Amino acid sequence: MTNYVPMPYEDHWSSPVAMDLVGQWLSLREVVEKEPEQVPFTDLSLEIKSELVAERIRLRPQFEISAIGKEIIDKKRAIKEVKRRTSLGCTLIDIEQRMIRMLLESAREGKL
Amino acid sequence: MKILAIDSNYDKITQGSCEYRNRHVYPYLESKGFEIVRCQDQSARRFYVKSKLSQEDIAYITGVGHGTDTVYMGEDSDPIFDIGEYHPKELNNKIVHFFACQTATELGPDFVKHGCLAFFGYDVEHIVYMHVSDAFFDCDSEIDRAFADGLTAEQVYLRAIKYYNRKISELKNGGHYKEAAALEHNREHLCAPSVNPKWGNKNARL
Numbered sequence: 001m002t003n004y005v006p007m008p009y010e011d012h013w014s015s016p017v018a019m020d021l022v023g024q025w026l027s028l029r030e031v032v033e034k035e036p037e038q039v040p041f042t043d044l045s046l047e048i049k050s051e052l053v054a055e056r057i058r059l060r061p062q063f064e065i066s067a068i069g070k071e072i073i074d075k076k077r078a079i080k081e082v083k084r085r086t087s088l089g090c091t092l093i094d095i096e097q098r099m100i101r102m103l104l105e106s107a108r109e110g111k112l
Numbered sequence: 113m114k115i116l117a118i119d120s121n122y123d124k125i126t127q128g129s130c131e132y133r134n135r136h137v138y139p140y141l142e143s144k145g146f147e148i149v150r151c152q153d154q155s156a157r158r159f160y161v162k163s164k165l166s167q168e169d170i171a172y173i174t175g176v177g178h179g180t181d182t183v184y185m186g187e188d189s190d191p192i193f194d195i196g197e198y199h200p201k202e203l204n205n206k207i208v209h210f211f212a213c214q215t216a217t218e219l220g221p222d223f224v225k226h227g228c229l230a231f232f233g234y235d236v237e238h239i240v241y242m243h244v245s246d247a248f249f250d251c252d253s254e255i256d257r258a259f260a261d262g263l264t265a266e267q268v269y270l271r272a273i274k275y276y277n278r279k280i281s282e283l284k285n286g287g288h289y290k291e292a293a294a295l296e297h298n299r300e301h302l303c304a305p306s307v308n309p310k311w312g313n314k315n316a317r318l
Contacts, residue, residue: 012289065294066125066245067237069178069185069213091237091297099293102284 012112015056017041017100025052028100032107041100046085046093053096054079067091113318114168115141118161118175119152120187125240129176129211132249137256144260146172146318156186165202171318172207174256179212179233182219195219200226207259207316211252213237216303221310230265230312232272236301239294247283248295251276259318266314269306273299 016025018038026038041049057063063075067088073081081089106112117138121130130152138148149168151160156177164170177192178185184193191197195218204227208220213234220231232255240248254275258268276299283292305314 064242066240066242067213068125068129068176068211068240069180070237071123071125072242088237091239095239095290095293095297098296099289102289102293106284106289 010060012103013107015059016052017104019044019048019052025055028103028107031104041097046090049093049097050082050085050089053093054082056096057082057092065092113145113171114147114149115172115174116149116161116164116168116170117152118156118173118177118184118186118192119150120156120175120177120185121153122187124242125245126176126178128240128242128245129249132246133176133253136250137253140257141260146260151175151186154187156192157190158186158192161186161192162199162202170206172209172259173203174209174211176211179210179215179219181214181217182222184210184212184215184219193219193223195222203228205229207231207265207312207318209233209255209259211238211249216301216311220303224310224312228312229316230305230314232265232268232302232304232311234298234301235303238298238301241291241294244283244288244291247279247291248298251279251295251298262317264314265305265312265316269302269304269314272302272304276302 013029014027017028018026018031018040020026021037057075057078063078065073078092082092119130119133120126149164151164178189182195183191186192203223206228207230208223208228209232216233216235220233223231254272255268258271280292280295303311305312
C-alpha cells in the first residue's frame, strides 16, 4: 500500500464483541480468556447490535471513514447513523460484524 | 477500441480515486491498446458524456462518482445516467463498470435491459478508509485491468474476487482489522453477471 498512514493504537482487547446473559457487554478479552456464557454478536437483534457497534466506535481513539457520495464520516455522525440504523449505519454494523469475526479468529489463534 | 472514462474529481474521495486511476489504471489500459476518451473533472457531466457517446465508438465505460439506486453522478453530483433520462442506445453493446455506491441496485439492471452487455458495480454504500485508500481503489480497478486483458465478465469477476481476497489477507495480517473488514464488505457487494444475470452476460468481453 503506497499511501499507508499509521493510525493511533487501538485496544481491540477491551472493546465489546458480545453480550452476556444479563445484558452486559463482554470484551474481546473476556470472551477469549474466560469463555463465559454469552450471546455472540451474530445472534443479537439489530437494535442491540447497533448499540454495541455505537459503543465500539465511541471507544476508538480516532474514527474517520469515507463512503463514495457521503464524503468523510466522523465519529459523531457514524454513531448517529448506527443508532438510527440507516442504510449507512447498517453498512457500518456489517463492517463491525466482520471485524469482530476477524479479531476473534486472530485472538484464538494467538495472533493478536 | 475506445474506453470512456467518466471520473468525478471534486471531493476527497473522488479526487483520490481519480488521481489513482490516472496514475495506475489508464496507463495500463493504454498499454493494452485501448484509447481512453476522458470525461473527467468539469467534463464529467451529462452534456459532455452524451456528446462522446454519440460521436465515438465506445466499447467500455468506467468511472468513479457518486451513485444512488437509480443514478450515476458526475462532477458536483451532475446526473449522468438517470433511469428514464438516458437514451437506451447510449449503453447498447457496451460493458459498464462504476466505482460508486448503490448503482447496481436498479441502474445496472436497467442498463442491461437496454442492451448493456455486462454491468459491474455495487449495491450498497462503498466504504473507503482514506489512510489506506490505494488498497480500496486497487481492488476495484482490477475489474478494468482484467477486462483490458481480454477476459470474459465471468473471468473478470473471479479475478477481482481473488484480488480482493489477497488485499484483505494483507490488511488482516498487518493488523488492519477494520480496513480488512471494510474491504470484505465491499467484496461481498460487488455485483456482476456471475452473481445474477440481471447484471448481464457472463460471457461478455471486450
